[in-house]
Amino acid sequence: MTGSPHLRRPATLASLAAELGVSRTTVSNAYNRPDQLSAPLRERVLEAARRLGYPGPDPVARSLRTRKAGAVGLLLTEALSFAFRDPGATGFLEGLALACEKAGTGLLLVPVSPEHSDVDAVYQAGVDGFVVYSVSEDDPHFQAVLQRPLPTVVCDQPSGVQGVDRVGVDDRAGMLALGRHLSGLGHRRVGVLCMRLGARRQDGPADLDRQTGSTYSVQRERLAGLRDAFDEVGVDWADVPVHERFEHSEEAGAAGAKALLDARPDITALVCTSDLLAIGALREARERGLRVPEDLSVAGFDGIPEAERIGLTTVRQPFRDKGREAGRLLLERGDRNTSEQVTLPTELVEGTTSRALRQSGEFFSGW
């Protein structure tokens, strides 16, 4: 396999046409509308192209002319590489990739450093539309996307703008179900470990203002759902310790659980707003000799494979379907002008990390 001389100064459609003594249209047609010229002529064109090393019409020039890029852009909160570490994001990406594949569309991962605020990358992306995955509502990159006159679908966040489609789950309802599960088991002294609530790094207790004022709707909604559930049984949410972690990782979960349990060793259930955090929390519980679920119930949210494997009590959501749906919304939108909102179902998974409270708490009055 020796291949062609690489990186040769490329021929153009025009130079090919000149060489052959035909018009540019004819060459163009040879590639794009084979039915518009005779088979022999077409073969002559293609043969000459091969000979001159013409790789076919330049995609950028074609895009400019046709106003189609043949790709969709994906904007993620975190550093790009995060997409390949977070199991939820990975599932979403897989679904989105599936949809793109099916449509023969490229998927452009837009480079975004969370700190380094180079919104430029968004303006530079040659795409036909954007998918925005779980970013803060006031994220400048997201704002930049909205500036571009392109169809956009957001996932796990409010669409914010007319004409922007949305796909997500009912986080509040999902968490309400989980909260009821725990309150039904008799838990009244509960602690909460959640993901970042603001763009600025902050690790530690999150007061009520911070909870309700979060620009991350997913976290806001999940916390609200949990609050709903415990309101129902008369627990004052002001007494519920909520601990926030900026990073989303097992380590962060372990560290957050440690801080939470150090401050409030009396809690009987620890609810984490993601499985990754919950898995870290389980580790910390083990670390300090707490048996789960005997001494402490632990629950997560997401239903990632690892959680399933270890039997975590959680709320399962269909990541892959969310990605696929986002792709469908973007790629199969005719020329509608309406915004679509797709809400996918969640499912409570009662695992082995939660169980009914024994009569240990003076607040407990069930059964």
Added chain:
Amino acid sequence: MTGSPHLRRPATLASLAAELGVSRTTVSNAYNRPDQLSAPLRERVLEAARRLGYPGPDPVARSLRTRKAGAVGLLLTEALSFAFRDPGATGFLEGLALACEKAGTGLLLVPVSPEHSDVDAVYQAGVDGFVVYSVSEDDPHFQAVLQRPLPTVVCDQPSGVQGVDRVGVDDRAGMLALGRHLSGLGHRRVGVLCMRLGARRQDGPADLDRQTGSTYSVQRERLAGLRDAFDEVGVDWADVPVHERFEHSEEAGAAGAKALLDARPDITALVCTSDLLAIGALREARERGLRVPEDLSVAGFDGIPEAERIGLTTVRQPFRDKGREAGRLLLERGDRNTSEQVTLPTELVEGTTSRALRQSGEFFSGW
């Protein structure tokens, strides 16, 4: 958050210039060379842009003019979605994404259905270069990439062409080390489970011709390395059963191991050319009541996190570094004309799934 009127017929640089009564250059400069015009004028331009909803220079038109797309294309063997399932590919992608992020470059996943041979997507990609990850040497998509006059780096395959950079590991040496480890433990009756050797689906025994004629260099090299190792101790490779599986998954590993062990229940060691296959093989071993490593040694190749977790004997390779290196090669190439070849190190990991053979085999004469 109400946002701007979305999907309005967009203004252009020219229309903005006309509106302001300045030249197009001035508007262009306002965006690209702020130092080329007075601050007040620049502000006037930007303000008008805001007012007219001009989102800044069209990226496609700019790309055409500057001959820079600001993105690199990634070509994968499998369906795009595979990238998010295979732990090796995920690691590679993470590294590549890291490099792109650092350079502020987009990463375009080129849609490729393995069956559906629409090479078009390759010709349509508006990118400044390509990374090709572990595809068959005769893959038509790869051939299409070579057609394009763009810098290209391949990973885990021979570069094949002058001017194409390569990053990879020494698969043969890595497998040689693993083979020696096993032969050193006294194993002589060994079975091999490998990944696909050809573009056409084929599951079952692979004879010598198929092994050496494979268009997947990684598999070819790994098999050769193993053969080297057993040649050294006088094992006739013709007697070594090699079983091939088209799919790369745990399920395939389990199924392959089943077939292999059904046919040759006498083997004392099972070498898989990937960890994923090995993990499936372990499952099958358990299934049929074989103890590992007492009754059967099992080894893999790759060093994926899951393998590490369960203590698999394997050869670790630095996936993330491969991705990062591929990105670096593409993005930080000056205007060199030479091809670079980067070979990253592998490391034998002696896990708990391999152990010295007890005196059970009549061929064994060690100690």
Added chain:
DNA sequence: CTGAAAGCGCTAACAT
């Protein structure tokens, strides 16, 4: 079935 003309929206010399 083929060709001529007209841009898509922008940037980069080169003036002024």
Added chain:
DNA sequence: ATGTTAGCGCTTTCAG
């Protein structure tokens, strides 16, 4: 510091 002039490489009416 700002404007003028030429395209980047392609597709697409519209005539022949």
